[in-house]
Amino acid sequence: MQVVVFGGSGLIGSKVVDVLQAQGHTVIAATRKQGVDVVTGEGLAAVLQNAEIVIDTTDAPSFEDNAARSFFETATGNIIAAAKNSGVRHYIALSVVGTHKLQNSGYFQGKLKQEALIKASGIPYTIARATQFYEFVLLIAQAATTGQQVRLPSAKLQPIAAIDVATAIAEIAASNAYNGIVDIAGPEQIALSEFARSALLAQQDAREVITDESALYVQTFKIDDTTLTPEYHTLLGTTHLQAWLADPSRTFK
Numbered sequence: 001m002q003v004v005v006f007g008g009s010g011l012i013g014s015k016v017v018d019v020l021q022a023q024g025h026t027v028i029a030a031t032r033k034q035g036v037d038v039v040t041g042e043g044l045a046a047v048l049q050n051a052e053i054v055i056d057t058t059d060a061p062s063f064e065d066n067a068a069r070s071f072f073e074t075a076t077g078n079i080i081a082a083a084k085n086s087g088v089r090h091y092i093a094l095s096v097v098g099t100h101k102l103q104n105s106g107y108f109q110g111k112l113k114q115e116a117l118i119k120a121s122g123i124p125y126t127i128a129r130a131t132q133f134y135e136f137v138l139l140i141a142q143a144a145t146t147g148q149q150v151r152l153p154s155a156k157l158q159p160i161a162a163i164d165v166a167t168a169i170a171e172i173a174a175s176n177a178y179n180g181i182v183d184i185a186g187p188e189q190i191a192l193s194e195f196a197r198s199a200l201l202a203q204q205d206a207r208e209v210i211t212d213e214s215a216l217y218v219q220t221f222k223i224d225d226t227t228l229t230p231e232y233h234t235l236l237g238t239t240h241l242q243a244w245l246a247d248p249s250r251t252f253k
């Protein structure tokens with residue numbers, strides 16, 4: 001099958017390209033470097049010419065409310081228009097578990113709009129909502145840091161290694177369109193405060209993690225055990241957090 005991966009230079013997209021290529025598929029990593037811009041629309045028609053499957057793993061360059069909302073709306077509209085003209089038979093987009101519960105942020109309003117546009121497009125689709133990537137944990141800790149203290153609640157997460165997200169997306173690409181939401185999550189649940197504590201310990205980072213039920217996730221969201229944990233049909237990763245942290249080749253965002 002011929003697959004076009006938007007965001008093919010990113011953390012998840014580059015791994016999706018590698019996994020699909022290793023499985024013998026024809027894969028095009030559609031990147032700005034190669035003249036494909038999902039915001040301006042440049043290069044979209046050409047790159048999608050013979051595409052059967054589109055995978056969108058792009059991310060907004062800015063998390064500022066208006067910029068992020070505008071990115072997802074514009075990019076998705078452009079990809080849909082080009083995909084309709086080329087006869088794409090499965091449109092897969094990477095979203096975030098709990099997106100509909102995080103609507104006090106322009107970023108997640110943009111993600112929900114992205115999902116809605118794809119659903120309404122008439123193209124067979126799968127929305128793949130992933131949980132937090134292990135690679136993202138230091139950014140979560142950083143956002144919660146004051147001085148040498150990191151304050152986070154004990155609400156449960158079910159985080160996942162980026163490679164397992166990519167493997168799950170490749171599995172979705174090899175299946176019929178779900179025409180709905182599929183969640184992608186790690187093999188175990190962990191308290192958010194413990195997630196950060198484990199990563200800082202592995203990094204020999206001396207910051208102290210304090211479990212604080214009044215603390216917000218990324219300084220924005222009041223969360224509980226249901227906010228960021230999967231609720232739809234879920235594809236589970238196999239890499240456990242402690243094994244990932246113990247792997248010297250791991251990288252953080």
Ligand SMILES: NC(=O)c1ccc[n+]([C@@H]2O[C@H](COP(=O)([O-])OP(=O)(O)OC[C@H]3O[C@@H](n4cnc5c(N)ncnc54)[C@H](OP(=O)(O)O)[C@@H]3O)[C@@H](O)[C@H]2O)c1
Binds near residue numbers: 007032040130131136
């Ligand atoms: N962080 C998490 O824990 C988490 C959890 C669940 C889901 N997600 C979702 O996962 C997705 C991917 O995340 P990621 O960490 O893999 O992202 P990333 O590493 O930041 O990569 C983003 C990609 O988007 C591309 N891009 C940005 N603007 C573009 C444009 N105008 N035209 C074409 N390409 C453009 C970038 O390409 P360039 O090389 O051209 O910049 C890059 O390849 C996001 O949509 C996010 O919402 C994230």
